[in-house]
Amino acid sequence: MSTPDLPPTRTVGVALVELLEQLGVEVVFGIPGSHNLPVFDGLARSSIRLVNPRHEQGAGFAADGYARATGRPGVLVTTTGPGILNAATALATAWADSVPVLAISTGARIADEGHEVGWLHESKDQHASLAGLVTSLRPRSEERLYGDVVETFARWQVARTRPVHLDVPIDLLAAPATAPLPALPVLSPGAAPAGLVAELAARLRSARSPMLVVGGGAVRARAQVNRLADLLGAPVATSRAAAGVLDQGADAVPTTVLPYAPERLADADLLLVLGSELSQRDVPPAVAASLPPVCRVDVEPGRLAHGRPGDLLVVADAAATLDALLAVLEADPPTPLADRWERQRGLADAVQANYDGPLRGLHDRLAAVLPDDVVLTGDSSQVSYLGTGVHYPFATPRSFLYPDGFAPLGYALPAAIGACLAAPERTTVALAGDGAFLFSLPELSVAVEERLPLLYVVVENGGYQEIEEEMVAASIEPVGVRFGYPDPVGLATAFGARGVRARTLDDLVALVASFAGDRAGAGVPGPVVIAVHEDAVGDVAGR
Template sequence: MSTRNGGAPNGGAAVVETLAAHGVDTVFGIPGTHNLELYRHLAPCGIRAVTPRHEQGAGYAAEGYARVGGRPGVVLTTSGPGLTNAMTAAAAAYAESQPVLVLSPGVPTGAEGADLGLLHETKDASGAMGRLVRWSRRVASPEEAADAVTEAFAAFRGTRPRPVHLEIPLDVLEQPWGGSPWVGAVTPVPAPDAADVRRAATLLAGARRPLVIAGGGAVDAAAEVRGLAEALRAPVATTVNGKGVLDESHPLAVGAAVRLRALQKAAADSDALLVVGSELGDADLWEGRIGAEAVIRCDIDRGQLHKNCRADVALLGDAAATLRALLAALPERVQAPVDVDGLREACRAEARAGAGGYERINAAVRAGLPADAVLAGDSSQVTYLGSVHFFDVPAPRRFCYTPGYATLGYGLPAAIGASLARPGHPAAVLLGDGAFLFSVQELATAVDLRLPLPIVVVDNGGYREIRDQQEARGIPPVGVDLPVPDLTALAGAFGALGVRTTDPGALTALVADALSADRPTLIHLNNRE
């Protein structure tokens, strides 16, 4: 679409028309004095502007949109504080390998670092963002701005997806633009060496105790993971970001269990471990380690192939294509199947030992939602001790949580982004009161959008996890026991529905009812009474 019936196109049009050419139909951000030339062109290009109440919420919504929809999320901020407000969300997207494009205006050309006292002046906005994202670029012309947007989308499609930032100086936003938007070629994806594929296939086919670990890099290779696992009769465990790559009700599925010692022991006992699309970082392993008699790793990022666990066979390439090649190279195999049921039950028992009442809460919420619903969690115990293990999903891209960056305030805005990425499909939020109050203002955004969003807030009276850590270290509780406001009244003040219960079992009906409402419903579970 063109913006040119509204006057001479400018640098703002160069950016927005190029976004539209790449299929962008939704952006998240807050209009400000300096980004108005971007906002001018959104509606003529058919792009919807969603206005969260804080730029950090815009960033989390864009991340949730990308995580669930598989399409890049776009954030528009104004200069200075608008951009710095979004930095935490950008850093989270980097840690979680999500494709997010952050666009911001910058000081006029020639004013870089001049300390002139300009409105929203920042010493070096691009430099600051460059320390947090894949790349951050300040452009010098409308043509360069359009090219940078195209380059960002090319990188999202052909490499490990990570956020990028584009700074457009104020004068460049207003400069005339005589170009046209263009879509670049997809970045060529490396293919693994054929001999390495054959070697890996031989190892897997001859293994008596094969095991597959699928990470976030495997979310678009679900069919291939399943096909290979069924051919090998091998159990499949996932990292948190890989949750659902294999339907968690599948007979070979162990669940998001990589952090559990039972799974790590099974890996150590394995004679052929295949790791697909994971860095096997501390957020995945919880101070554990992964190793095996023979390790095969597949990743699109060369730097991941030996990280935290050296590979005996390293396969550089796209997960889906590489797994198809592995399956085609498998010789006939006749081996006794692994005891998947025993491994699954050992992992469940270990998770259950640390879950407290969170298993029951998750079971109740799960029962109130359709199988294909999205659940957004937060850095809350009910998420990482509960939902990770006890909220089963049938497919990838159905669970929003940031295990690596472990940010607070993510769940509600991420669910908003997820709802817009899959319109008409249910989503829900399940988190603690501490996390919810980090982004409570986004309740107003959900109300604006009339989202039938169940928001289940588990009342821990503040920061329960940190309180537990203080007690474990012999530190008297400090700054963690906090009063919780009347959340039902708060919901009503925002224009949402609000209900309160002390019974986890009541959540099933309350969540189901919330899905048919014409606005979000805050469900306050006072778990302390």
């Protein structure tokens, strides 16, 4: 007599996936392990698309790229110990750049906390290790686990979007689910009080040459930023995280002033800083001390004292505050400054004069053949921070995905995978050096497996050029900065991608144009890797 099949157990891990699905999560990046099987049981039963990177750091960077490209949370799942610690660099990167990433890992059994029992993947204190990098929560009950997830998603609606790690005890994850799943409250970020809005309006009306400084925290306020810039006739300076916020039409110029020409902020007599911490990377202390009066708007009070403390501090959402400010100003419109676009071009000219060189020509040529809404992912490569960030005239926000603060290597490819999955209607191009390419090379197999139509342009110089230059400048004999480098074309082919070499800049531009045309037309069946030596595009290109 056969035993009837029993219904599958609905564990807390399964219910956790149901909650993610209820919250609108469509893609999860994760690698299964012995401890997180209940989560993967849930994924197998759900409509969520599981993407399986080859390394947890790649999973973290892919979740980061997914979030940056859309503003929607990126989610990754790892196992205990080496799994989540492999992802630590990616989480620290997301923390530095305020990216909404949820990392779910397993952790020690509740009864084993603080004891060295010699169990698999044990570390001294996994939760504390992650808490030193990001917000790390350790729920010890089913209700608290669901609450932590929902509270994280709710907070991201109204507060600074920084990553959160959930250290879920393995015995909790495997337990039968009994608690109901909570709903996500819909929260609206608050505007500044009317009195502060009136004071902002008064200061802007009296300014002779105001300037708007826009950071990543104000990307969602793009429409309001452009309306205010038009109303005042004020130029807009952005950080790299806000590249593409300014609506310029056909004659677009680069607007990323920070960190490339922060001294030009002193051209204004009033700065309205929106969603930017004015970090020391963007505005060195000596420059910050010489800035004109500053009005700052940010959702996080602690950010308002960073860099150059504001003369008027507004703890509020940028979009909601600008809506209120525009209502006041438009009721009695000021006379806009006539030289706005001349001043805007002057900012771009100053940036490019500070970083003039062959990379400008490369990016001018690429901009001519890539669509306006292209997503470009960069890396800690000179072609990214001395090229793309400086010279590319981004026309759309969330277009330059670059690991700005923590500055790891190996970001460009997995971030491009995440962006391609998040925004399949947009063309995605990774542009980085050969050192960065080797850091995350195994993730190319993920792009092949998922048949993602992304392009990776690898600029070769056979080493870590910036570090070599720093050694030379410090009178140190260069060591450890040059390596035997395999051919990217052969590597791409071995992974099942299409690989091709560009011998000249014209070759490169033609290949990129062909990819963009195919992407817009019949489609591209998978990833394409183009290798080009720095001599073909300039002598300061790769890393």
